[in-house]
Amino acid sequence: MKLIIAYIKPFKMDDVKIALQDIGVKGMSVTEIKGFGRQKGHTELYRGSEYHTDFIPKVKIETVVPDDLYTKVIELISETAKxxxxxxxKIFVLPVENAIRIRTDETGDEAL
Ligand SMILES: Nc1ncnc2c1ncn2[C@@H]1O[C@H](COP(=O)(O)OP(=O)(O)O)[C@@H](O)[C@H]1O
Ligand SMILES: [Mg+2]
Known part of the structure; x- marks a missing residue:
């Protein structure tokens, strides 16, 4: 399993969610965050105006997916959020040791 963490523009969230559900992603967590990348935020437009702070609103998506799905997930997030x-x-990929569904004690892919 892999943990995919994606930081995307907030207005792209719905499209990305729909695209991921369409290919069989079972669950995800979403957080409204603020962040910056290489340009330190200054040169970025948000809702039509230039942002004069280091931090710009983004959405953080976290989804744990089976190994046979993660390259597709990355492709799709990249295409949809571009x-x-x-x-x-940006998208980050981390290895996941295990997953446990608390209600049923299922583990691994079955717990996703
Ligand atoms: N190295 C990083 N570590 C963690 N989060 C990052 C990193 N780089 C970018 N982000 C997150 O991704 C968001 C978008 O980054 P972006 O401006 O597209 O990156 P860049 O300017 O480096 O191309 C940032 O606002 C931040 O929330
Ligand atoms: Mg940037």
């Missing part, structure tokens, strides 16, 4: 402008975001 505008080609600064601040489109």
């Amino acid at each position: 505008t080609g402008k600064m601040g489109d975001g």
